[in-house]
Amino acid sequence: MDGSGNSLLAGPEGRKKRVCYYYDSEVGNYYYGQGHPMKPHRIRMAHSLLVHYGLHQKMDVFAPTKAKERDLCLFHADDYVRFLKTVTPETQHEQIRQLKRFNVGEDCPVFDGLFPFCQTYAGGSLGGAVRLNQKMADIAINWAGGLHHAKKCEASGFCYVNDIVLAILELLKFHERVLYIDIDIHHGDGVEEAFYTTDRVMTVSFHKFGDYFPGTGDIRDVGFEKGKYYSLNVPLNDGIDDESYQCLFKPIISKVMEVFQPGAVVLQCGADSLSGDRLGCFNLSVKGHAECVRFMRSFNVPLLLVGGGGYTMRNVARCWCYETGVAVGVELEDKMPYNEYYEYFGPDYTLHVAPSNMENQNSLQYLQTIRERLLENLSRLQHVPSIQFSERPPDTEILDEDEEEMDVKGKIRIWDGEFYDSESEHAENLRSNHDLDANNVAALRRHTPELTEGQTTKRFKCNEEKGSNVSRNSHGIRA
Ligand code: V1D
Ligand code: CA
Secondary structure: OEOOEEEOOOOOOOOOOOEEEEOOOOHHHOOOOOOOOOOOHHHHHHHHHHHHOOHHHHOEEEOOOOOOHHHHOOOOOHHHHHHHHHOOOOOHHHHHHHHHHOOOOOOOOOOOOHHHHHHHHHHHHHHHHHHHHOOOOOEEEEOOOOOOOOEOOEOEOOEOOOHHHHHHHHHOOOOOOEEEEEOOOOOOHHHHHHOOOOOOEEEEEEEEOOOOOOOOOOOOOOOOHHHOOOEEEEEEOOOOOHHHHHHHHHHHHHHHHHHHOOOEEEEEOOHHHEOOOOOOOOOEOHHHHHHHHHHHHOOOOOEEEEOOOOOOHHHHHHHHHHHHHHHHOEEEOOEOOOOOOHHHHOOOOEOOOOOOOOOOOOOHHHHHHHHHHHHHHHHOOOOOOOOOOOOOOOOOEOOEOOHHHHHHHOEEEEEOOEEEEOOHHHHHHHEOOOEOOHHHHHHHHHHOHHHHOOOOOHHHOOOOOOOOOOOEOOOOOEO
16 A cells, blocks of 8 residues: 555456557647647646556656658558658648548548647557557556547547557557457547458447447447447447346346457557537446456556547546556546646545436346347457468668767656656656567558558548549559
């Protein structure tokens, strides 16, 4: 036990975990624009709160290395990435056709620093995946990531690049099977779509379904061809509470773990499924939401935790701070420590807030019916798919950064204006950690062609530029 609360290390879930955490002190400054609900500032609030609970002392804290253009192109189309890199708020009106083609506009506006923002959040998830692959951590956290709607050639639902797909591709270099779980209130469509035809990635999304963005995620959508039954969708109605949520989450995920036996798990922890969210309509408490993290932690499989949606900032900060505590094995005191954003948490200044008395429109009958249907689909997967690597793609190298950068990055910025001095165990902070070279790209494409290029159905096709003479073969690959 220490200042942060009770240690959970002795309990049944208590094996101590090595946790690494990615945070960029600039991330809170990116601004989607006036009236836009997505506010990267919430990541800075969560960070400030968890630092004041002392959680940074229990993790390896890293400033993410920005993902390079070529890293992003492992999933995204080259011309889409180039567009994200070059478009500016000042010049966007000269590129109306491109804006439309890449779905950049109201939900996904062009704002100052858009590309470095994408590089930063993708860099955190990639860095976490590399560190898990190297067995230097059991759990990696990147609350700035989790932007699950981004498609190969299209922005969507506040997401521009899909850091989750990129991180899963990285994990697939070392793990035959990767499980993706999505507890954001919205359907994890971008990740599902990327892996819809493979049996190497199972995707499971819990979401509000019915007249709700993005409109996909029907229980009948189960995957295609080799990927049939490797996509799972759990459609939910308004007002779901902790008990109802867990009566689906635990049996479904237990069965998934049993039949799929993933080598690594990515958990998208979108906090818009919390009670009182500005865009959401569920009724989960922070503890109910965090129960998913606690449960996944208990399987002792490498775990990447990423953020996602969440539009009532004070509750997002509460949730991701508490979940960081769960990851490191500490139960945090309800009384909040003073922090930079203390005034946001009044009048109670507590970590936990009671859910509302809204009606739970998920009847017991409904919950039982969908649970049975999903477990039935899982029972069709009798055996884990056996995938043989003839040759493993090259390991991602950790390169030393140049000395100039080391001077700055040797100390990790904990919040604006103050540095936290890395301890000796954090010496690796000085290193660049996800540099993918051209050989890696080629090797990855060789080994996972269906994941990076071969999306064959119309559903996955990019919007072609009108009048473009770029032709594609039957795999949607440019000829
Ligand atoms: F209310 C708004 C104000 C300004 C700009 C956008 C919005 C807004 C609210 N809800 N946009 C939405 C959703 N978009 C639509 C559009 C209408 N259509 C034609 C589409 O309903 C998008 C909601 C995105 C949710 C994102 C997410 O929470 O899942 C997320 N996960 O990771 C990052 C974000
Ligand atoms: Ca979801």
